[in-house]
Amino acid sequence: MLCAPAATAHATPQPEGELRHPRLVVTIVIDQFGSDLFNQYRPVFTGGLRRLADEGVVYANGYQTHGMTETCPGHSTVLTGVHPNRTGIAANDWLDRATGEEIYCLAAPENRLADGGQGENGPVGPDNLRASGFGDWLKAASPGSRVFAVSGKDRGAINLAGSHADGTFWWADGFGFTTYLRPGEEAADRLRPVSALNATLQARMETRPALWEPMSGRCAALAGDWPIGDGVLHSTVPPQRLVVDTSPVLDELTVEAAIALLRDQGLGRGSATDLLGVSLSGTDRIAHRYGSQGPEMCQQLLRMDAALGRLVEALSEVPETLVVLTADHGGSDFAERLEARGYPEAGRMDPGVMARLNAAVRDRFHLGFDALKADGSNIYVMGDDGTVPDQLRREVASAVAGMLRVEPGVIDAFTIDELLATPSAARNIHPDLLGLRERIALSTSPVRSADVIFALEPGMTPFPGAAGGYVAGHGTPWDYDRRVPIVFWTRGQTGQERTLPVRTVDIAPTLAHAAGLAAPPDLDGRCLGLAPLARPCAGEGAGTDR
Structure with a gap:
C-alpha cells in the first residue's frame, strides 16, 4: 500500500498538533557499503556512522531488490521508489544495438561539462532516467524548495538530484567539483554554489597533501601479499596507487562539499523542505582496487566514519532535519583472499x-x-x-x-x-x-x-583480476551484493533496531510521507512507519512496516 496515492506529488496541509515536516532531508548513499561491512565495522565506529546507528531507526536487512547490482542502477532506486526495470537504468553501461557502441547510463551528448573536459564518462545528465524522484516531487510541490547533490561520481550525484536540481556536483581531479551544462547554460552560473570551495581545494591540492595516514592498530593487522593473476597485490597502507579517487580523501572532500552547500546555501532554513543528496564513492573505488578485507578498506571506513561525524554535527545545527543512509549495493572481497579464509567456492570465471x-x-x-x-x-x-x-x-x-x-560456475x-x-x-x-x-x-x-x-554461482566473479587493476567487484544477484543498511535519523530521537527486510525503493515513499507530499501512485516501494520520527503512514499496519 502506498502512503497517499495521487497522480502527482503535491503538498498536503499540516494537521494541527502533529509533528512538523522536516525542513531538510539528507540522503546519504555509500557506494558498495553492504550490510556485511556495516555489521562488521559497526562496533568500532565512533563518528557519524556510530551516531546514526545508535540513535537512528536501523534496518540492518535492507535490500536492493534487483539482481544486477551496480552503482548506477542502485542509486536510481533510492529516491525514485521504483526498480531499475522502471528507472531505465539497467546497468552502468549498455551497448547500442544499432551501432555496437557503448552507452554510459547517464550519457547526454548534447550537454557539456563545466570543467571543460570530457570527464570519465563524457557529457552526462539525467536524461536517461525514466522515473521522477523525490527532488523532482519537492520542486513540483514547492518551487521554493532547493535540491542539491554532491558525490565523488557523476552517477552518484545525478541519480540523487533528479532532473530539476539547483546544483548537481561531483569530483573532477585537477579541477574540484564540476557539473553538467545543458545547452545555453554557463559554467560560472552553474558552478557558483561550489566556486569558493573549489578555489580552496585547488590551493590545498597544489601542496600535494598525503592521501593516506600511517598504518596502525586493527588496520595494520590486515596487511599481506596476495598473488592475483600474473602479479602480487601488496595489501598495505599506503598502497602503490596514490590518487585521490582510490583514497579516503575522496569521501572527505565530498563531505566537505556537502557541509559547504549546507551552510552557504542555508539549506533547511527556508519555509519549504530542501533536499541534500550525498553519495560517497570511496568505498567502491577502494574495494575494486584492493578488496574489502584489507588495511586499505579498514582505514577508508574509519576515516569515512569520522568525516560523516563532521557532517552529522553540522546537520545538528539545522532543526527538523531527517537523514536517511543506505547503499547502492554491497560487494565481496577478492576471490584469492576469500578462498584462503575458508570460502573454497570463491573463484573467477x-x-x-x-x-x-x-x-x-x-x-x-x-x-x-x-x-x-x-x-x-x-x-x-x-x-x-x-x-x-x-x-x-x-x-x-x-x-x-x-x-x-x-x-x-x-x-x-x-x-x-x-x-x-x-x-x-x-x-x-x-x-x-x-x-x-x-x-x-x-x-x-x-x-x-x-x-x-x-x-x-555464489562466490564466483566475472572479473579476471589483475594486481594493480581491479581485483574485486559486485553486480551479482546474491545477498552479499543486494543486502544494504537503511538508517533513518533525526536529532533527539531514540534508536530502534528493525530486523525484517525492507527495500531501497521504500525510501522515497517514506520521505514523501514525512515531507507531506503525495507520492506518485504507481511506485514499487511502500511507506515505512517511522513514528515517532514522523507521522505514521496512512493505513499503517497494512502495507507499511511498523
Whole structure:
C-alpha cells in the first residue's frame, strides 16, 4: 500500500498538533557499503556512522531488490521508489544495438561539462532516467524548495538530484567539483554554489597533501601479499596507487562539499523542505582496487566514519532535519583472499568462455563473424556493424543461454525476452524470498538490457583480476551484493533496531510521507512507519512496516 496515492506529488496541509515536516532531508548513499561491512565495522565506529546507528531507526536487512547490482542502477532506486526495470537504468553501461557502441547510463551528448573536459564518462545528465524522484516531487510541490547533490561520481550525484536540481556536483581531479551544462547554460552560473570551495581545494591540492595516514592498530593487522593473476597485490597502507579517487580523501572532500552547500546555501532554513543528496564513492573505488578485507578498506571506513561525524554535527545545527543512509549495493572481497579464509567456492570465471561461445555460435548458425559481445554478466548478439536480424538475434540468444547453463560456475542464464515476460515481483514485501529470475527481471529494461544475462554461482566473479587493476567487484544477484543498511535519523530521537527486510525503493515513499507530499501512485516501494520520527503512514499496519 502506498502512503497517499495521487497522480502527482503535491503538498498536503499540516494537521494541527502533529509533528512538523522536516525542513531538510539528507540522503546519504555509500557506494558498495553492504550490510556485511556495516555489521562488521559497526562496533568500532565512533563518528557519524556510530551516531546514526545508535540513535537512528536501523534496518540492518535492507535490500536492493534487483539482481544486477551496480552503482548506477542502485542509486536510481533510492529516491525514485521504483526498480531499475522502471528507472531505465539497467546497468552502468549498455551497448547500442544499432551501432555496437557503448552507452554510459547517464550519457547526454548534447550537454557539456563545466570543467571543460570530457570527464570519465563524457557529457552526462539525467536524461536517461525514466522515473521522477523525490527532488523532482519537492520542486513540483514547492518551487521554493532547493535540491542539491554532491558525490565523488557523476552517477552518484545525478541519480540523487533528479532532473530539476539547483546544483548537481561531483569530483573532477585537477579541477574540484564540476557539473553538467545543458545547452545555453554557463559554467560560472552553474558552478557558483561550489566556486569558493573549489578555489580552496585547488590551493590545498597544489601542496600535494598525503592521501593516506600511517598504518596502525586493527588496520595494520590486515596487511599481506596476495598473488592475483600474473602479479602480487601488496595489501598495505599506503598502497602503490596514490590518487585521490582510490583514497579516503575522496569521501572527505565530498563531505566537505556537502557541509559547504549546507551552510552557504542555508539549506533547511527556508519555509519549504530542501533536499541534500550525498553519495560517497570511496568505498567502491577502494574495494575494486584492493578488496574489502584489507588495511586499505579498514582505514577508508574509519576515516569515512569520522568525516560523516563532521557532517552529522553540522546537520545538528539545522532543526527538523531527517537523514536517511543506505547503499547502492554491497560487494565481496577478492576471490584469492576469500578462498584462503575458508570460502573454497570463491573463484573467477574462465576467461575463455566467450571465445568458446562465439565459436559455437559461428558453427551452429553458419556465421562469418563473432556475434557475441560481453560486458560482465551481460552478452549482446550483434554483428560487426551492430545489427543482426531480430529473429536471428532471438535464436542465438536462446542458444547461448542454453550453452551457459552447462558452463562450470554458471548457475543460470536468461534471455531478455524471458526476463521481460517474467511477472512483476515489484511489490513483494520480502525481497530475500525472490527467485533468481525475478531478481534479474527487476533489472531488465527493454532495448537497454543485454540479450542474455547470466548469473555465476555464489562466490564466483566475472572479473579476471589483475594486481594493480581491479581485483574485486559486485553486480551479482546474491545477498552479499543486494543486502544494504537503511538508517533513518533525526536529532533527539531514540534508536530502534528493525530486523525484517525492507527495500531501497521504500525510501522515497517514506520521505514523501514525512515531507507531506503525495507520492506518485504507481511506485514499487511502500511507506515505512517511522513514528515517532514522523507521522505514521496512512493505513499503517497494512502495507507499511511498523
